[in-house]
Amino acid sequence: MSTSVTASPVKNTAPRLRTPRKKHTPGKPKRNVLLTVLMALMAVYTVVPLIWLVINATKTQSGLADSNGLWFAHDFALWDNIRTTFTYHDGIFGRWLLNTLLYVVLGAGGATLLAVLGGYALAKFQFPGKRAIFAVVIGAVAVPATALAVPTFLMFSKMGLTDTPWAVIIPSLVSPFGLYLMWVFAAEAIPTELLEAARMDGASEVRTFFQVALPLLAPGIVTVLLFTTVATWNNYFLPLIMLKDPDWYPLTLGLSAWSSQAQTIGGDVIFNLVITGSLLTILPLIAAFLFLQKYWQSGLAAGSVKE
């Protein structure tokens, strides 16, 4: 490259031509080649695994071993793979899909509801101990869920809740990050004057919340809902500790169990189904993101500029 800054010491003595620098024209955003290249690399880095997943979901088990990972094998078995994924082991994949939906609807839905109620209350009401709650919430954001898994297991075991769906749903209801997000969002998005006006007009607190505050909070709610949905959908460690019965597995655990069949004596090696199952698992999330994108983006920028 002619623009190379670091030349070898031997070449240093020879006269070199410098490429003239392009002047930066004001008004036009400056193009940075390095940043563009880095962004392109980043894009490739994030997209390639997805492309790999789509391509390899079309292969049979022997096609997977024979062919290049980033191109199709001679056989196109996508439909067959999807059918086998849903029929293998008496169709347990469908059951895992329903379980995951259950955990998301109750877990992520419940977590969002609690975060909205809590965030609104913390943002708009004055009461003693608020600073302490703030410290607890911020502290809770920093504690990884993984660290709490074993204590939670022992506690739930004492209550006789392990190996039931509740062991997955109840811990999912707690989302410190969601609460913090709603708190900050509610503080910015709902003018206190508006609430006072509603109260002056004689609206009850419940009515004020549902008719005045809730519509204003919509973008924030969607954002929190997305975060908690993704977290619950991808949750692996908690169900791994809590659940033993495959009938209650979410998709993450089920796919991992299928994958580990390849590491078992006499186990059926079904990498093709694991890959197809993974593809099917991420489709609903992609759909949710695309569908809610509009609300989500407007939520991100809310409160960033003071009018």
Add this chain to the structure above:
Amino acid sequence: MRRTTSRILRGIALVSTLALGVTACGGSDDDSDTKAVSAGDIQAALDKGGDITVWAWEPTLKTVAADFQKKYPKVKINLVGERSGDKHYTALSNAISAGKGVPDVAQVEYFALGQYSLTKGLTDLAPYGADKLASKYTPGPWNAVSDGDKVYGLPMDSGPMALFYNKTVFDKYKIAVPTTWDEYLDAARKLHKADPKAYIANDLGDPGFTTSLLWQAGSRPYKVDGTKVAINFDDAGAKKFETVWQKLIDEKLLAPVNGWTDDWYKGLGDGTIATLATGAWMPANFTTGVPNAKGQWRAAAMPAWTAGDKASAENGGSSLAVPALAKNKELAYAFTEYANAGAGVASRVSEGAFPATKAELESAAFQSKKFDYFGGQEANKIFAESAANVASDWSYLPFQPYANSIFNDTVGKAYVSGTKLADGLKAWQDASIKYGEEQGFTVEK
């Protein structure tokens, strides 16, 4: 046999093991079980019926459970089996330490049995009649499940070792099938020279494989007597292993691929991994995992450490055990006995499981079975002979699952850096001794 390298899980398993130890020290009412249970008691339990939960991943147990329920219609077997390996033991240890949700029957691999029996996590099956079954099994597996007059499980399958080799690759480069490990080393050199992409085997350090080779070489690093343990890798057998394997590593003759990964299955299929020394259960995994190399592979006896020596070893294999906290022990034993000593054995063998029972191993039907995958070879003859030649004086540590989990941090270094294999084994020895002492074992140095 499987390898899961999740550090988090390792941590969890560790926490659970510690909790397990504490529970055991809390004084379990283990003595109440020492009275003999007659065949009549067991039959009465079968007639009365009930539910038992079985945690096992062995796929052929599905048929066995169905047959058992047909024979004893009042018994319901809840077979839970999507998990194997570390995750299975984590769940089992968690359930035992919590004292809740413990299965009636659990699959436990031989290398992990000691951990549970020593912490009084398992029922001694001798009073149920298991002690009379000793002569049914080959010495290796029986030695693994029994301790003096106590029996902690019934052998379900076994893994007498054999050398699987890709005949197509060996023929192509005119390499003779090695009968000693020195010939194996020569074959490795010849193969890699002929095709730089091809390796004689893959190895990035595998505790199960290493201990099996040490076992075959005559090394006896672990001596266990109750809570007294000795760990010493400094013997003649270990030296033999170190010498050959150090050369394979130094000359870069081993494919840097971890076993049981998709890369591994791929290498076994495309000829870049040309041999595999492992347990006799491997044909089932070949058939489903490497379907594209059908007809290319053959089985042979394990290479000997000294020419003419027939010694073999076990790799993998597991038992069914009855946890001490099992609710319905009579039914649990009845099912275990049915699956591993009774009518269940034949149906499991017909589905591809490798037996641990002498009768099945010696039967004409078993020995003359032709393996389509191995080009019609009667491979069971080789496996049965290996099973008969397994030395029975090997023992694993009572905390072998932990020791295996630190293998890659100690011995594993020899495979990826300049550390010598001998130093790696010494480091493994030291780390195992340290852990044993921390757990309250008397460790002899």
